[in-house]
Amino acid sequence: TEIFDGFSKTVSKCKFIPVVCGSSLENGGISNLLEIIAKSFPSYISKKHFKAISKQDNKEMQIEISENGNFCGFCFKTVLDQFNGKLSFIRVLNGEIKKDDEVLIVEKNNKFKVTKILQPFGNKIEEMEKGVTGDIIVLQKLDDISTTYTIGSKDISYTYAFDKLPQPVYSVAISAKDKNTEDKLISTLHKFSEEDPTLIVKYDPETKQNVISGMGELHLEVYFSKIRKQLKLEFETSIPRINYKETITKQVESRYKHKKQSGGHGQYGEVAIRVSPNKRGEGFKFVNSIVGGVIPKQYIPGVEKGLIEGLNNGVLGKFPIIDIIVELFDGSYHEVDSSEMSFKIAARQALKDAMTKGDPILLEPIMNLSVYAMDKYTGDIISDLNGKRGKILGMDPIPGGLTLIKAEVPHSELLRYATDLKSITQGTASFELEFSHYSPITGKLAEQVIEERKKFITAEEEE
Structure with a gap:
């Protein structure tokens, strides 16, 4: 009795962890395990x-x-x-x-x-x-x-207050070989994600891909195998596209007049805007500086809508535009031909012109990476991260002969990091990822991204 009493107390305080050997397939040791749980583990009410x-x-x-x-x-x-x-x-x-x-x-x-x-x-x-x-x-x-x-x-x-669920660290884009079975495939994946909260299924409207994320390659393969065997569905997986963005680097002004006459009422709207870079992460800001009624108040919402629509397509690779301030400071209207639609079109075109003149740059997502690894692997891990354009933020020793390595790394370099880290550490390390910020990308890397984007847009238009 004293042994079981002491056993129960130490287990409940997590000072002692029992290990029971057995086989669920052969039903060996199962009754011993259940007996230990029933007799020695503390009840929930305690x-x-x-x-x-x-x-x-x-x-x-x-x-x-x-x-x-x-x-x-x-x-x-x-x-x-x-x-x-x-x-x-x-x-x-x-x-x-x-x-x-x-x-x-x-x-x-x-x-x-x-x-x-x-x-x-x-x-x-x-x-x-x-x-x-x-x-x-x-x-x-x-x-x-x-x-x-x-x-x-x-x-x-x-x-x-439940324990925080681990964030997915491995993602693939998935699509059915037969487009007629696409809905069935995605519906099945959503059902799997209901059972498993660490399996995330979502459609990315920017890259136009269905992306499935999990805890690793093996985790996803378990569900892929179920789909192949149970539903007999054929599908393809690929590396997900990265959500690049565009912005400008200097303040510019742009003026655009939309004028169209085709019998009856025409279309007329002129806007003059001043576009400036915003702080990174601050997003889009619209400033209305119109005075004297050069553009009537009822048309201002049309201008803002046109600008918001224009943010969807940049000038480098038609990536979304972020982190800009747009000031509407002048314009003109026509008593008969002006409408909200006319100003919407004018604003969209004025923004496109401003982006072209504003020395646009490409932005890539940067991730906060935390790697938990044995001390003997830290050198190899850091060397690998340096090769991935990573910025090492620090290293902290943690109990158990482990080291926490913190770094900022471009998302494009981490799409297969689960496999890379497994290879470096023989499967003994783990890592966590979360979005940090967007950072400029230039030179050959930017050229390569834009070229691949143009190929994607061309292929999409042909479909």
Whole structure:
């Protein structure tokens, strides 16, 4: 008894981690594992409190665990079953949930009525009357609930503070070989992402690609294999295109007059704009400096709309334009022929002219990279990052003979970094990525990007 008591206390404090050897295929050691869990691991109720995030001020708070408290549950898993539909696995964190209860989905502020409470037993699911604190229950066919969502009684105003999910580090663009099956392919991938929150599927409107992201090459290949075997769908994968941008480097002025006469009312609108570089990351800013009514107020929104439309296509490679300030300072109108559309067209053309005169440059996305690796590999990792145009920000020792390497690296150099790092460290290192900022790219690299972009646009127009 003393051994089990001490074992339980040290395990609950994470000072002792038991290792049990066995085989799930041969069913060896499974009963021993379950016995250790049942006898020695602390129950959920022994925690006394759980962490939550307040909906009012977004601050962390402690919620006392009580079987008599307000019901709160956390969806930790989603399964899409071909016979039972969508199954949401819920850990009951507080209180109890019964059939016919009205329950709130906290993140969406939506309510639903509980029609059936299920409990999983191996590969079977049995119905039960209620779920109490500490139980794992299953709710069926609830489209509004996703993994990591909090549900509860109408009185709760917090979400469960779950551990941060790892960010995907490996991405590929995917497309069906037969365009008629494209929708089915993407729909299937979205279903997989409901079950696995570390699998991200999204359409990038700038590169016009469906991009699937995960924790590594093997992670994605598991789902690709399912699609090939279960759905018999043929598809292609490729390296995703990078979201480059354009901007200007000096202040310029541009004037454009849109004038068209084709019977009846014509079209007339003239704008004069002053375009200046904005601070990096500040985006687009429109300034209306019109005085004396040279352009009537009702046409100013048309000018702004034309400028916003013009931001979609730069002059170097038709990449989106960012980080500019556009000041409308002069123009003219016609009593009969002017319209919002006329000023919209004039503004769009004036911006295009200004971009041409403003010494435009190409911008590439720069990522913050954090690499966790064994000390003996740091030299090779840094050498590799230097070869990828990376900027090393620092190195910090962390427990366990590991080093955290922080760097800024162009996104285009990291599209296959999961594979590169695995090769350098024999699969022992890990890394995290997040967007940092956009930075100018010049010379042969910029020329190569623009040339590839022109080929892509030409091919798209031919289709």
